[in-house]
């Protein structure tokens with residue numbers, strides 16, 4: 714079977730893009746344009762390729778099937794123990810790069826995509842990261858080694874076992890999904906770890922606890938959905954009346 718015949722066959726079951734990404738993975742080529750330029754090339758044995766397409770057709774995320782996902786232009790290993798890095802989280806990198814902090818803590822690091830990217834993009838910054846999950850920390854450490862990024866990893870339930878230094882920018886993409894949100898396609902999240910997704914109190918439980926624990930001399934940059942922003946800012950302001958919010962960063966001050 715040729716490349717173009719396989720793509721035609723699979724495009725009825727999965728998206729054309731996913732089919733092309735599966736083929737580029739198996740052919741070990743970096744660019745999908747290869748598939749157009751070599752449309753008549755024979756595929757040696759399609760059994761393994763077909764099995765990837767079948768898994769994708771049954772709903773499994775492509776990142777888990779391939780074992781990696783791109784984030785801010787770099788490849789990160791992922792397993793079902795970590796959240797698949799999302800493109801919207803790349804906004805955090807742009808915001809932090811504009812601020813150029815010298816001390817960064819990534820709370821709930823998962824694959825390590827935020828901490829590792831910031832360590833590489835801001836080589837003068839000291840970057841630490843923590844997670845409650847040993848399995849996630851293992852993947853994050855593997856990614857840091859792969860990218861030769863210097864990040865200090867710690868196991869901690871939020872800030873229970875880790876005290877940020879004064880002036881640290883604390884970044885957190887914590888679980889913020891409420892299981893009752895019916896507007897969300899929960900089925901597509903079924904493959905990802907619940908520990909990485911769901912939180913009580915309308916999804917805000919962990920974010921509130923982090924605000925409670927964060928020292929007054931630190932800054933916070935949090936990922937959440939827009940309908941949660943006002944509640945988060947109000948909560949931080951009640952706790953830190955002299956704090957302020959500017960350019961998405963919450964400055965904590967008593």
Ligand SMILES: C[S@@+](CC[C@H](N)C(=O)[O-])C[C@H]1O[C@@H](n2cnc3c(N)ncnc32)[C@H](O)[C@@H]1O
Pocket residue numbers: 795796797798799802820821822823824825826827843844845846849869870871886887888889908909910919
């Ligand atoms: C939404 S994922 C974010 C992963 C990664 N930072 C990213 O942006 O792709 C949340 C992460 O927080 C971790 N987590 C959940 N509860 C936690 C807690 N109480 N303390 C520390 N980490 C926690 C999960 O294990 C998961 O890795």
